[in-house]
Amino acid sequence: MEVIGILGAGAMGSGIAQVAAACGHDVVVCDNLTPALSKSGKRIQETLRILVEKGKMTDGDAYSLFSRIRYTDHMSDFSECAVVIEAILEEVEPKQIAFKSIEATVKEDTIIASNTSSLSISAMGAQMRHPERILGIHFFNPAPLMRLVEIIPALQTEERFINRARKLVDGWGKTTVLAKDTPGFIVNRVARPYYGEALRILEEGIADAATVDWAMRDLGGFRMGPFELMDFIGNDINYTVTETVFRSFYFDPRYKPSFTQKRLVDAHYFGRKTGRGFYNYREGAVQPEPQRDEHLGRQVLTRILCMLINEAADALYLHIANRNDIDLAMTQGVNYPKGLLAWADELGIDNIVHQLDWLHAEYCDDRYRCCRLLRIMAREKRTFY
Numbered sequence: 001m002e003v004i005g006i007l008g009a010g011a012m013g014s015g016i017a018q019v020a021a022a023c024g025h026d027v028v029v030c031d032n033l034t035p036a037l038s039k040s041g042k043r044i045q046e047t048l049r050i051l052v053e054k055g056k057m058t059d060g061d062a063y064s065l066f067s068r069i070r071y072t073d074h075m076s077d078f079s080e081c082a083v084v085i086e087a088i089l090e091e092v093e094p095k096q097i098a099f100k101s102i103e104a105t106v107k108e109d110t111i112i113a114s115n116t117s118s119l120s121i122s123a124m125g126a127q128m129r130h131p132e133r134i135l136g137i138h139f140f141n142p143a144p145l146m147r148l149v150e151i152i153p154a155l156q157t158e159e160r161f162i163n164r165a166r167k168l169v170d171g172w173g174k175t176t177v178l179a180k181d182t183p184g185f186i187v188n189r190v191a192r193p194y195y196g197e198a199l200r201i202l203e204e205g206i207a208d209a210a211t212v213d214w215a216m217r218d219l220g221g222f223r224m225g226p227f228e229l230m231d232f233i234g235n236d237i238n239y240t241v242t243e244t245v246f247r248s249f250y251f252d253p254r255y256k257p258s259f260t261q262k263r264l265v266d267a268h269y270f271g272r273k274t275g276r277g278f279y280n281y282r283e284g285a286v287q288p289e290p291q292r293d294e295h296l297g298r299q300v301l302t303r304i305l306c307m308l309i310n311e312a313a314d315a316l317y318l319h320i321a322n323r324n325d326i327d328l329a330m331t332q333g334v335n336y337p338k339g340l341l342a343w344a345d346e347l348g349i350d351n352i353v354h355q356l357d358w359l360h361a362e363y364c365d366d367r368y369r370c371c372r373l374l375r376i377m378a379r380e381k382r383t384f385y
């Protein structure tokens with residue numbers, strides 16, 4: 001079995017280490033902070049203890065899984081690794097520096113990957129001697145539970161490294177999708193309107209948070225409504241991702257962040273983790289009741305869904321990923337009840353174009369411009385499947 005290296009022993013690094021060790025790999029986890037290493041060890045042991053308690057794993061298996069993970073604060077311990085996955089802080093410069101150090105210790109054909117959610121993989125490879133082996137391997141949180149992994153080749157990446165990485169991660173029981181090196185890749189780009197359009201609807205007073213959540217959950221079949229989901233992810237994190245995507249797309253109004261969410265962040269109303277967000281999570285707090293008005297609910301669902309489908313169609317039109325990968329990414333990465341392109345076929349593409357054109361005319365806002373692919377398909381009466 002190949003040895004796997006992980007740089008960064010935080011939430012993601014620990015999760016990925018657990019996944020690789022569960023599949024029989026020896027794993028070397030490196031962090032420049034010693035307390036982070038012991039915290040990671042405790043975190044994984046605690047997860048394994050719960051799995052044993054639930055009968056999902058034997059004591060012996062948990063013991064051998066954990067014994068395959070070795071912790072270190074020296075990157076030179078990566079020397080035998082076939083793949084090193086970086087999961088340190090989300091900034092380009094430290095990642096570039098780390099990549100140069102990894103490159104100085106590993107073999108020439110070692111895959112060097114980043115778990116970044118939003119940064120350019122091509123930029124990370126810019127200062128490497130052999131950037132042909134760099135790529136993005138983007139796991140979702142928590143890595144042991146979430147099946148989707150986005151594989152993102154940089155401009156410099158050679159095909160053989162993409163194939164090797166995909167084969168390896170598929171072998172870990174994950175579903176890999178291929179995404180172009182663009183802001184937000186697939187999931188973090190296509191999902192933006194789920195939050196952004198819900199916030200617009202709230203700001204305009206069309207429906208309150210509880211009603212939007214009810215509509216998306218009960219009428220749309222989404223596992224969580226947008227506001228409960230933002231509270232769950234953390235408004236601080238969700239807002240930062242939106243802002244990063246907005247800036248990376250040169251301020252395209254489609255990705256514009258919301259003041260409403262910014263004010264929550266300003267007030268440290270981060271959501272569940274601080275006890276306050278769009279909802280109040282303190283003990284005894286009374287939760288607002290949704291307005292269970294089916295007509296209003298369908299109006300909300302249609303508007304958000306059309307914006308999501310528009311984004312998915314645009315990702316296809318601009319060759320960010322193929323049709324199947326876009327649908328897989330949204331169903332397995334963020335648990336959408338259906339692939340958005342398959343959903344578009346069900347709703348009727350001319351219907352979606354009509355809805356978007358109405359919003360565009362009504363608001364005179366480029367945010368609602370319809371993707372050209374949808375327009376062509378409506379004209380030619382084509383479907384995605």
Ligand SMILES: NC(=O)c1ccc[n+]([C@@H]2O[C@H](COP(=O)([O-])OP(=O)(O)OC[C@H]3O[C@@H](n4cnc5c(N)ncnc54)[C@H](O)[C@@H]3O)[C@@H](O)[C@H]2O)c1
Nearest residue numbers: 008009010011012031032033036087088089090116117141
């Ligand atoms: N948390 C998520 O939901 C999530 C999901 C997908 C991707 N990501 C991405 O994964 C990466 C890691 O995120 P996280 O949530 O695990 O972060 P984290 O803050 O939990 O962990 C980062 C770890 O990296 C270590 N570190 C920082 N600089 C280092 C260096 N130069 N050398 C060695 N170790 C260093 C820190 O000590 C820390 O232990 C980020 O790029 C993030 O965008 C995060």
